Amino acid sequence: MSAVSRYRFGEFVLSASHRVLLRSGRGVPLVPRYLDLLLMLVKRRDVAVSRREIFETVWSDVFVSDGALSQAVRTLRRALDDDPRQPRYIRTVSRHGYQFVHPEVVEGDDAAPLPRTVLPADADVPHPADDFDAAFDALVSEAPEEARRAAAESLHALGTARAVDRLGREAGRWKARALLRDARWDLEQAGPVPVFGQPEALRTMGALFSLRLRRVLRAAGSRWAAAVAGASLAGLFAGLAGGLALYLGPQSRATGVVLFLLPLVGVAIGAAGAAGVAGGVCAAEVLIRSRRGLAMILFGAAGGGAVGAAAHAIGSIVLAGLFGQDLSPAAGGFEGAVLGAATGAGYALATPRTGGGMATPRGRARWIAALAAGASCAAAAMILSATGSYLGALSLDLLAHRFPGSQVSLDPLAHLLGEETPGPVTRIAIGGWEGLLFGLGTVLGLTHRPQQHTAPASQ
DSSP, rough: OOEEEEETTHHHHHETTTTTEETTEEEEOOOOHHHHHHHHHHHHHTTEEEEHHHHHHTTTTTTOOHHEEEHHHHHHHHHHTTOOTTTEEEEEETEEEEEEOOSSEEEEOOOOOOOOTOOTTTOOOOOHHHHHHHHHHTTSSSSOOOHHHHHHHHHHHHHHHHHHHHTTHHHHHTHHHHHHHHHHHHHHOOOOOOOOOEEEEEHHHHHHHHHHHHHIIIHHHHHHHHHHHHHHHHHHHHHHHHHHHHHSTOOOOOTTTTTHHHHHHHHHHHHHHHHHHHHHHHHHHOOOOOOOOHHHHHHHHHHHHHHHHHHHHOOOOOOOOHOOOOOBBBOOOHHHHHHHHHHHHHHHHOOOOSSEEOOOOOOOHHHHHHHHHHHHHHHHHHHHHTOOOOOHHHHHHHHTTTTTTTTOOHHHHHHHHTTTSHHHHHHHHHHHHHHHHHHHHHHHHHTOOOOOOOOOOOO
């Protein structure tokens, strides 16, 4: 017996196995996620499905803003010729979600072939000219951004190339082109929207950057905070492990205070590093769509480098002013940039995406992404340590030798690794350990899926 059903309601047929919505025998173009949403609502038509459950099912692999669901519902209603004020198919359930409400749904076996007259779901199906004109007029109007974005989605369904051609023939349409370009990443079957070589390319890029910057501030804040928290916990663990090694290691002169202070230092270092690296990676995921991997490496490097340079400068001023000590050659901007680039590279390789939204792998995939970032960051830290850079614990050891009576010398740990004082083996081992935990904690936090809001949509 087939486990896949075919649904008939009104003049529509919804096929799960063929992944197509038909209207009077003709394919209605829908992007895959929107088709998944319609299937979910039809299958669960006896209940109102919460927005949170929809996000966790339809957008399980990516975090997007609440607006993505609102856009999807608007698109489905246009495809079904449904009126949100008097819905025949999709009803908005205030402060909860949506429900499929058509009273007559016939469910049957989906094994039978579809009629030959059916066009594929991604075909460029002809639509009445007035539909295109209305959507184009809305896109270039001064309407609210939400309405213009809905018009951009309609134009992608009606024919991206036609919309691009018309924009190219009319002056002063750079805002509309930017919105059309940005909307294509949320519609997996939309056509290309070129910017360079088109009228007012620089103004279009400026408008596109502004759109995505606002999205960074709306959508990436909670992920950034989670990444900082994850790296802080990793730093706490690293500091505690280091404190135990110093306290219990051979010939140790440390007292129990290191078990309290070193974890605090680890938290501070982890939080500061992740604030820069995760900020850069979050910005890259939202701002740059077409070169995501390269952008995450460059933005991660920029964020890590900025924090590393700032921390080194502040530390140098404090030590020189209060104690007459020089912080160099402790880690600074270069080391921060290398570790940020390595974290971004590992994360990008483990979470490849060609469309919009921020990756949120789950379960095993999430741990693979975190371990990939950790391994990449560990390799970079080991190379830096082997070539003379002083990272977290090594920077503390450097300072310890400048202040008589310090309890944070790494000599006991070096003894455990077969060296009298921290040499190549100790340096590489510590660097790899710290890099692994930093990358792991940062990406585990970064891939934590934020809670979606459950406020009602406007439609």
